[in-house]
Amino acid sequence: MAALQRILWPADSELHYPTQMDTERKQDVSAARSVAFDLLRAVLTKNTPLDDAIAVHDGLNKLPRRDRGFARSIVGVALRRLGQIDALIESFVEKPLPRQASAVRDILRLAVGELMFLDVAPHAAVDSAVTLVESRGHPKFKGLVNAVLRRTAKEGRERLADLPVELNYQSWMIESWQAAYGADTAHVIAESSLTAPTLDISVKADPEIWAEKLEASLLPTGSLRREFDGAVTGLPGFDEGAWWVQDAAAALPAKLLGDIRGKRIFDLCAAPGGKTLQLAAMGANVLAVDRSPKRLKRLERNLDRLDLRAGVAAADITGWTPPSQPDAILLDPPCTATGTIRRHPDILHAKGIGDLAKLTNLQFRLLARAAGMLGPGGRLVYCTCSMQSEEGESQVARALTELPLERDPVTADELGGLDRLLTADGDIRTGPHLYRELGGFDGFFIARFRKK
Template sequence: MTETTIAARGVALDLLRDVLRKSVPFDDAFDAHPELSGLDPRDRSFARLLVATVLRRLGQIDALVLACLTKPGLPKATVHDILRLGTAQLVFLGTPAHAAVDTAVELAEARGAAPYKGLINAVLRRIGREGKAMADQQDAGRLNTPDWLWLSWRTAYGTGRTRGIVEAHLHEAPLDLTVKADPELWAERLQARLLPTGTLRRPSGGSITELPGFAEGVWWVQDLAASLPAKLFGDLRGRRVFDLCAAPGGKTAQLAAQGARVVALDRSARRLERVAENLSRLHLEAEVLAADAATWTAEEPADAVLLDAPCSATGAIRRHPDILRLKTPDDIAKLARAQSRLLAHAVDLVKPGGTLVYCTCSIQPEEGEAQIDRLLSRDERVERHPVTPDELGGLTEIVNDRGEVRSLPGMLADLGGVDGFFVARLRRKAE
């Protein structure tokens, strides 16, 4: 094996430790790893895919490892993680058995686990022979889903839809793009599928920055579901819009591209740097402001307010499988309280007769439907402004009977799926 091959797996081992042992979000751990810059693009991509696969299939992988151990109990953390990486390669990534096993043994030698080389070799060779057949007998969706999430989704959506959610999580999401103009033209140039909402969809993988139109600022990456909230304001030309909790800026770009006068607000000055960079590349303008959206006040209210509230992101597990391993019920409760404060204050920021759109990339009802119910029960200044499927390219499946957008992984399967999202549109009553 080459040194870079071993190095890529070593980076993957570090990243897995950071996520599972230190609770560091995968993207943060990946961006901060000091050895990534020394890997070629192919090895960087492999390291990322390998860790994402382990996180996505962790329940299955741990069951396979446990079944192939000759003694009860799991080995120490480093050995366990090496076995996880090897199993992911053998069962789910199609890595040749000799490559996966040999590099795992070499990795154990390099990471102070030489006494376990025999165990690693024996377990992975058995998994290489029997692992795929064993995996075919597993209940993959259920095994890879923490109990608390499975139960919460089953209570909210029933067993059938929950099955659809967890099975959608087994697969990496496609690459969705939002274009400023001429979606038909750019669908052809990008060899993408034009979806009913105007989103362009390509298979995942490859270098985004090398695609046609990136350097010219023609498009930006944005999931189909994430593109919907900014479409619900009607004609925004010349209107003043507050985009609260705006980073990383996809919705800011949409609003600016529609001709709105946008104030993009976020607590994180560092994250706002990315918003400014994206706007610059896209040749779009917005006022970017570092402030807490729960307390910030404006000289005058806006015609429209978009609140993309911080949330658990359980609707984005297809893209961020570490969410399965990092979030807890306590996180949901804490986030729900913060969302409630943000939503209550957002009403103050929109003028009478104006529109407020609230959204989260979560499939937890506490972060979606329950927030709107609570607001409407305590604030008589606002009322529902129901969303219709016609506004969303006729996608009836993702509009609930209350006129809210409720998309779930597993929906829109004929289009290639969708992230989980909640969107409610409200109107502040005229005084």
């Protein structure tokens, strides 16, 4: 085959559907890759959040620990790098894959991700993909899959150099970052958001001791950080309730409320509850409010595991009547979550520009409701796990104009000296591109207010 010749898909008439023999051959399929295929399909064809797909996949938990980590790595890379992966595949074929065989495309996506971004041995990635294609009812594509992947192994890295990371993002995300931060910084954010995440931990007490036990580093902000290998429940201190998983950036908002021992604190839009756990561990009288009873159940389980106490209320905050006036409020409203792409790569495919418009409207409504609950002098911390300025800086500018709030600037001392996280106005803007020498942070915007 000539070097520049493209590979042809089989004709639609040649598509093959499963037989009993195909079913029997499934025993030869790589179990980890088969699980990764199921997870990828759940996200891309059913719009299932990756965490939910993982939670309900019985086969994943039956895999050995190493294979579980491998399956998660494969699907994570495919979701993060889907734009570049698809561009590579398209460069090797002459016409699009027939609609009836979309499963073959997803198997190719996983295998190309292995070859280009996980440095898996070519023979292992190629042979496993060919076997998986046959087991899923498309043996007519075995030769084509073999040819595409072998050319990818040979030529892919050279072609990948010409495929920008921005291909992995929806245009509205990149355009928003370019407008807010400039083209160069937007590019670094895009690159950094595709890296594998660390495992960050918040502890109830004795962070230095637990840093040693967990083989973690202690960040200037007080969080512990170690390599993420997919295993959490087996780590020291989990069963005894000494700590919980929480990104270092997500741990900042609660700390900005200061000394809250004995004070009444509302944690609005609280689930899954990391900030509620913090507030309770800090000695506050916390009421966690969220509209999702299911997600609040998870919070209650964590409260029990950690032996912490907090009130819990399932309610829509836009119509909720508080039982009392709080001393302070922490508001973490629904957002596009583009700051958490490292941990939740499905966000690259789940959110659209229409979601951004709806969410920014909801965020301001919730911000106005929270401001109305406070008495004069009460503190309000507003945060979103988004890199979009529309959900951060723009909301604060509007709040200062339309709501009875004044900015309560954050200082570098409150951030362990990490002054690059501070904006010129005294708000906080974290991201995977900041303090990369420490491993970066999830992308958060955080602002602190006082009620006038």
